[in-house]
Amino acid sequence: MSAAEETPGGEDMPWGEVTPEAARRLLVAAVEAFAERGYHATTTRDIAGRAGMSPAALYIHYKTKEELLHRISRIGHDKALEILRAAADGGGTAAERLADAVHSFVRWHAERHTTARVVQYELDALGPEHRAEIVELRRQSDAAVRRIVEEGVAAGEFVVPDVPGTTVAVLSLCIDVSRWFNTQGRRTPDEVGALYADLVLRMVGVQK
Amino acid sequence: MSAAEETPGGEDMPWGEVTPEAARRLLVAAVEAFAERGYHATTTRDIAGRAGMSPAALYIHYKTKEELLHRISRIGHDKALEILRAAADGGGTAAERLADAVHSFVRWHAERHTTARVVQYELDALGPEHRAEIVELRRQSDAAVRRIVEEGVAAGEFVVPDVPGTTVAVLSLCIDVSRWFNTQGRRTPDEVGALYADLVLRMVGVQK
DNA sequence: AACGAGGGTGAGCAAGCGCTTAGAGATCGG
DNA sequence: CCGATCTCTAAGCGCTTGCTCACCCTCGTT
Numbered sequence: 001m002s003a004a005e006e007t008p009g010g011e012d013m014p015w016g017e018v019t020p021e022a023a024r025r026l027l028v029a030a031v032e033a034f035a036e037r038g039y040h041a042t043t044t045r046d047i048a049g050r051a052g053m054s055p056a057a058l059y060i061h062y063k064t065k066e067e068l069l070h071r072i073s074r075i076g077h078d079k080a081l082e083i084l085r086a087a088a089d090g091g092g093t094a095a096e097r098l099a100d101a102v103h104s105f106v107r108w109h110a111e112r113h114t115t116a117r118v119v120q121y122e123l124d125a126l127g128p129e130h131r132a133e134i135v136e137l138r139r140q141s142d143a144a145v146r147r148i149v150e151e152g153v154a155a156g157e158f159v160v161p162d163v164p165g166t167t168v169a170v171l172s173l174c175i176d177v178s179r180w181f182n183t184q185g186r187r188t189p190d191e192v193g194a195l196y197a198d199l200v201l202r203m204v205g206v207q208k
Numbered sequence: 209m210s211a212a213e214e215t216p217g218g219e220d221m222p223w224g225e226v227t228p229e230a231a232r233r234l235l236v237a238a239v240e241a242f243a244e245r246g247y248h249a250t251t252t253r254d255i256a257g258r259a260g261m262s263p264a265a266l267y268i269h270y271k272t273k274e275e276l277l278h279r280i281s282r283i284g285h286d287k288a289l290e291i292l293r294a295a296a297d298g299g300g301t302a303a304e305r306l307a308d309a310v311h312s313f314v315r316w317h318a319e320r321h322t323t324a325r326v327v328q329y330e331l332d333a334l335g336p337e338h339r340a341e342i343v344e345l346r347r348q349s350d351a352a353v354r355r356i357v358e359e360g361v362a363a364g365e366f367v368v369p370d371v372p373g374t375t376v377a378v379l380s381l382c383i384d385v386s387r388w389f390n391t392q393g394r395r396t397p398d399e400v401g402a403l404y405a406d407l408v409l410r411m412v413g414v415q416k
Numbered sequence: 417a418a419c420g421a422g423g424g425t426g427a428g429c430a431a432g433c434g435c436t437t438a439g440a441g442a443t444c445g446g
Numbered sequence: 447c448c449g450a451t452c453t454c455t456a457a458g459c460g461c462t463t464g465c466t467c468a469c470c471c472t473c474g475t476t
Contacts, residue, residue, distance in 0.1 A: 053455090054455050057455075060454070061453095
């Protein structure tokens with residue numbers, strides 16, 4: 001991770017790798033607009049307006065509206081995969097790694113639910129080549145989770161009759177958080193992450 | 209349920225209550241188009257074309273494109289709520305009722321995943337009044353599932369630390385089936401339903 | 417045969433879309 | 447002080463959008 005992606009405090013600065021600043025402002029505006037109204041219902045004028053610029057300014061930094069979506073989707077999927085791989089490669093038992101993966105993956109989908117909504121639900125708006133690139137990243141996310149489940153079964157920690165099916169269900173459960181999560185709601189992202197980690201451990205048959 | 213909604217054989221005929229036939233053809237065409245490309249990316253010309261009609265024909269049967277979406281959403285949510293209530297009001301233990309609810313709810317989301325996709329993911333494209341009406345139906349679906357979970361906890365069948373959170377997770381898991389389910393895939397709707405019923409019973413702490 | 421009613425069409429309007437272009441202003445090395 | 451470079455804007459092009467309107471065709475009824 002480059003220095004530009006972190007604040008002096010060390011916490012993540014989203015979209016830190018997007019430069020120059022005007023390009024980042026446009027991208028952040030696009031994320032908000034896409035999340036609120038969907039890709040197709042969002043106009044380039046709306047994006048530029050939110051960023052405090054004229055419509056034409058968008059095309060200095062991005063060739064098309066679709067390229068904007070692709071950049072958002074690519075960065076988001078990279079981050080999601082990074083989270084899952086960090087958990088899968090971490091130490092501890094399979095149960096600990098699975099709980100960690102679900103907890104942090106869900107927390108990301110709740111905290112950054114505007115971004116996640118675009119990343120997870122606007123896939124079909126991408127052109128064919130861009131979509132293929134993103135689909136491959138999702139395949140890798142699936143593989144990371146499946147690996148943890150398989151290792152848990154092999155170690156005798158989990159009892160899972162259907163490993164691929166359970167993997168799909170776990171990822172689906174986490175991803176859908178970005179659809180319903182509301183910042184005004186009763187739960188913090190961390191609380192939802194803890195709840196979901198517990199539910200997923202139950203799904204793989206871990207006794208508490 | 210009226211006779212128009214069932215074939216002589218007795219199985220469900222979707223959109224059977226929509227008359228006249230031209231209006232139903234337009235509605236079926238709209239479901240397909242909305243599911244494939246999303247509400248905003250679908251043109252009225254596309255819908256009319258799929259139904260084998262001129263663009264103007266749409267406006268004989270529906271006042272606006274949004275009214276079409278509302279009709280689809282309303283009928284779909286009614287059906288979903290009917291499924292959940294039938295399971296909640298059925299006989300047997302809470303575990304049996306919960307398994308039944310999840311099994312049939314998931315089967316519907318898989319079998320009719322084009323419809324379900326529109327129903328579940330195009331909510332924001334509705335106007336304010338129509339959206340409010342649909343949101344109320346969703347609240348009732350949530351209540352039906354929560355009731356089963358609460359009864360299971362009261363009967364000592366389930367061990368659930370967080371009933372509202374678990375209810376949201378169960379519904380979220382089922383709904384998201386319509387996003388990833390593919391007719392060409394390896395699993396039948398019934399198999400996914402069975403898998404998910406098992407996973408949900410584990411989530412509420414039922415031992416097998 | 418004449419009629420009214422209602423489903424359907426071809427043509428097209430006003431508005432809004434993604435995107436382009438000509439050029440203004442700001443910045444900077446030489 | 448100049449020209450080159452880069453960012454951004456005002457204006458607008460060509461096209462598509464949701465929707466309308468004047469008219470036609472097909473009926474069951476009288």
